[in-house]
Amino acid sequence: MLFLYVIVLLCCVGLWIAGIVEQRxxxxxxxxxxxxxxxxxxxxxxxxxxxxxxxxxxxxxxxxxxxxxxxxxxxxxxxxxxxxxxxxxxxxxxxxxxxxxxxxxxxxxxxxxxxxxxxxxxxxxxxxxxxxxxxxxxxxxxxxxxxxxxxxxxxxxxxxxxxxxxxxxxxxxxxxxxxxxxxxxxxxxxxxxxxxxxxxxxxxxxxxxxxxxxxxxxxxxxxxxxxxxxxxxxxxxxxxAPPDPGVLSVERYVTPEGKQLRFANVFAANDPESTLMNVQQLEDLGAIRRPLNVVINCRPDRVERNGQMGAIVPDLAAETVFLIGHPTKSARDAIPAAFTGRVVDLGGDRRDPEEVTESILAELGPSSSMVAIGNIHGQGELFLECLAGLPLDESEDPFEGVPQGDGLDQETMQIVLVRPQVALARPPEPEPYSWVAPLETTHSFHIPNQRELARQFAATHGRSDGPGRSDSDGRPDSQSAPADPRLSYDQPQSTRNP
CATH class of the missing domain: 3.40.1190.10 (Mur-like, catalytic domain)
Incomplete structure (x- = not known):
């Protein structure tokens, strides 16, 4: 028994020492x-x-x-x-x-x-x-x-x-x-x-x-x-700078029935105040129009948030509210009785996402706007994937007929131009023993191997961890740092509008 106590004590001491080394x-x-x-x-x-x-x-x-x-x-x-x-x-x-x-x-x-x-x-x-x-x-x-x-x-x-x-x-x-x-x-x-x-x-x-x-x-x-x-x-x-994959965006689609749809992904703003602010700004800019349809995605581990999204439905003045995910009852019960629009419950965590999407599109008018709010995970992600499969609507100028409203500068409309689908792209599978998977997007180019980058920057800055390190900055005596070491970077590609 004493032997076991000694083993446990040694293990504890070893972990304590390892923790100190890791912290330093x-x-x-x-x-x-x-x-x-x-x-x-x-x-x-x-x-x-x-x-x-x-x-x-x-x-x-x-x-x-x-x-x-x-x-x-x-x-x-x-x-x-x-x-x-x-x-x-x-x-x-x-x-x-x-x-x-x-x-x-x-x-x-x-x-x-x-x-x-x-x-x-x-x-x-x-x-x-x-x-x-x-x-x-x-x-x-x-x-x-x-x-x-x-x-x-x-x-x-x-x-x-x-x-x-x-x-x-x-x-x-x-x-x-x-x-x-x-x-x-x-x-x-x-x-x-x-x-x-x-x-x-x-x-x-x-x-x-x-x-x-x-x-x-x-x-x-x-x-x-x-x-x-x-x-x-x-x-x-x-x-x-390239945008975040979850950045607020508005896409224009054509449904299989030929209906025109303006869709705003507002899932990232999953609290009531941010959701209302995002929708209001999109409406002021003319990116979405009335009549407005709302999709609320519910999650079982965010019941309180589901109710918060249901409670703001009257403030959104939606014509139709679609409830997806699970449990939709938490959002439906929170919708005030004074709301005069329609509520379509398409909830269920095992429901076919294509069936849900078809049911939603069937309820829309010939030219509609829709915003998705709540939580993106679960049925929300599947719903976005189904919408991404629809053809883009390029039949008209995105800003044609936009109301002037509130004295807004019409030139600000360009910030809601249609963008490529970034948020829906799943990262590639990582290579064995690698914690990061390479990614190439429209905003970036090929990324060299990490060791190659580290070696390149160490050489450029004149820093080395091996033999030959001669001064406090890690520069060999025979070398000096370049005038501007940042010139070793390739210039980032611009993503600014022309």
Missing amino acids: RHFASLEQIPTRVLVNGIRGKSSITRLCAGALRGGDLVTVAKTTGTAARFIHPDGTEEPIYRKFGLSNIVEQIGIVRRAATYRPDALVIECMAVMPALQEINQEKLIRSTIGVLCNVREDHLEEMGPTLDDVARSLSRSMPVGGVCVTAEKDRLHILQEEADKRNCRLIAVDPETVTDAELRGFSWFTFKENVAIALAVAELLGVERQTAMQGMWD
């Missing part, structure tokens, strides 16, 4: 990245991460980024990206250790990384142990994840504040609970910067080939300013 190794990787930006909040984190990274790249800063939203991506300093492979499809904040280690091989000026923790305690661990950000971003406080961070929005604000850097800077676009964020920032000796979305002009928004909000752009500009990047240079970098 991780902190050493963090020290190689002078600026670390942690993006947190409820809605828009992935888009803000891409905007911040694009703005810093525009300022000639070597920047690595990682998103976690609709599709997790590792974004290289040249703007190309790869999907992040996860065993069994499960996400865990421990993956941030590998991301930091991989980012450090580039010796970057900055790392922009999206927070993937939800539980308040994990958010603090993510900040204090994994990222140790120097600049924090807290984009907004919305009604989501109330089970973990709630039950009130004030509680959500305090929970999100646990990711603020102690003694650092935090940028936010939140207005309603700014006083709570300021209180939490003062506790951490953190300087809170509140941005004004109205400082972003309509002309600057017109440079984007994808839909975004002034709040997101204002946050990215503030981060760029903190790092010494000029405004116009930062805007150019953001214009050239």
